[in-house]
Amino acid sequence: MATIKDVARRANVSVTTVSATINGTAPVSDALKARVWAAIREVGYQPDPIARNLRKGVSTTIGLIVPDISIPWAAHLAKSMQRAFSEIGYNMLFASSEDDPEREFSEIEVFSAHRVAGLVVVPTSRGENYSARLIEAIHVPTVLVDRVLPQSHFDSVTDDNLLGAQMIVRYLHKLGHRDIAFMAGRAGISSSDERLAGFRRTMDETNVAIRDELVRQPVYLRDQAYATVQQLMTMRDPPTAIVCINIAQLLGTMAGLGNLGLSAPEDVSVISFDGFHPAEGWSPAITSLKQDIATTSTRAAELLMARIREENQPEPLVIRVPPSLQIRSSCRAVE
Amino acid sequence: MATIKDVARRANVSVTTVSATINGTAPVSDALKARVWAAIREVGYQPDPIARNLRKGVSTTIGLIVPDISIPWAAHLAKSMQRAFSEIGYNMLFASSEDDPEREFSEIEVFSAHRVAGLVVVPTSRGENYSARLIEAIHVPTVLVDRVLPQSHFDSVTDDNLLGAQMIVRYLHKLGHRDIAFMAGRAGISSSDERLAGFRRTMDETNVAIRDELVRQPVYLRDQAYATVQQLMTMRDPPTAIVCINIAQLLGTMAGLGNLGLSAPEDVSVISFDGFHPAEGWSPAITSLKQDIATTSTRAAELLMARIREENQPEPLVIRVPPSLQIRSSCRAVE
DNA sequence: CCTGTTTGACGAAACGTTTCGCGTCGCTAT
């Protein structure tokens, strides 16, 4: 590999001058600039990111930490993120926390040691003093995605869950549903909390009393949803509609219904917050909110880059990206 | 951050000795070793991976390049890979080639500049002289996944596609199917070529003549499959079974059938090589091969680490991981 | 004409490691 020294020798200048022309950090006469650029091209010089990294104390790499990349939502996020950053010359270190805060903090530490320029984190939001631990662990520009923290210390981008819940409840209400079951996630995870809060609020607004026994929490993994839906549907007075919060729940719900010999929308309407599931060609096609991942990624990248570049740090921002309701065939009207 | 110098000062030894105790690269007396380790703990020293990287010329990072992380198969691969490598202290740079060889080569270059210890690549396998270009571009231990190259210069891990095709054809044959449609991918992509070859071979073995008009190639994207399946099913003498090679095809096929008002398995049996799709709870539940991604990742990681560590480089190995047939309800017996 | 400022270029230090080569010590074999 050609080094900066080779360029200097070739252009008959000092390495300082070469560095200055490349980075524009110091004035260089046009004549020399031309010679240097020519020399760079001739020897095929590419700056060594590692050496630069060591000297400057910061790299041109972004760290991405998600709970589980095999969740379609996260995979799409990773794809959009990687594209957004690679366009501006950054590359991406990647890790899964597997929803384990210890792993998460350990990955944060590793990434920090590698001097990432910034971090994109879908926080696990678990464990004691999580927020404080996170603040203490992170000393890099960071943007949180999907799950936000109370009185966040970090920039965040997340779905507009209150709006989403409103769309879902109003839609079901319009179809005549009153006995609506809601599968919430773990309490303390903002996306779940917000969706549940939005559900409650909109139910209130539409003057429908919530039947507490239909609100199940926490239902996080597929198997829990599988069990829960069967409990729900074997009640004396089962719900006419079920709201799922994410794809794991949706998969479990559908399997559970199948196991009872029930199907949607004939026996019960099913609707989901998570739009990443089979649509056309399978039945039922699930009516669901579609997250706007492209926008989420773009906003997150923008926020992060602003943090990385800015000297004067503004207050942490929380951006909420509105979802859209995709009406398909898993919900039917009831009398 | 504590540096190695701080440790040296604290333990009252030279930095050389500290380095030697940490890396075991030179003999150090037990007394000193103890002092050094104590000092390390006391000052909370963590070696700087960047500096080490610069000096040694190689990092402890693996680069992963896949065509599209949002494909469930790739997402699961990324997850398994990341886990496998993080367990042995490696971390992972990640990029999508978006099935564009130029992007792919550019990412290879970037990763090389970052001095990755090794590369895991799902090659795009496109473009002129692809194989030669790849060999020229890569100067790092590398393992190819899913798609292998003719007379490979690299270690490779891939599904046992011949076996998979055999399982599929025999299963369909047992159900009485003779008019079997096959959607192949782009020619030149080993996974597609092998699956098609296996299909032909097993059809031969079972003494069924292949109807050429039922073998469609290339059908790569979802929309192509959507169109193709409709052509197939509106033929005078339509197939009784359709074999899909990947999930994009399967999604297109299902949507196309839906558009014709047809469904599986009533109107036609559908079977797929790609096991990452909805199963329970939706209908139809697709009978398909399940790829063994965990094994694939493990083997790939093993091969790569062997390359990274070994001085004496053995011949490139091609490992084929057998899939398993998951029989569900998308195929039915015919007369 | 002198002083002060700006422009352009450079040598050398610094970033935090690993590694090369050398020196010292104590031991063994002549």
Add this chain to the structure above:
DNA sequence: ATAGCGACGCGAAACGTTTCGTCAAACAGG
């Protein structure tokens, strides 16, 4: 005894950059 050798430990160079401080020349204002 002494040469030779292995085990230990150390100083300094090296990895490829960026940046600090210095300096010469050119140019401005009085």
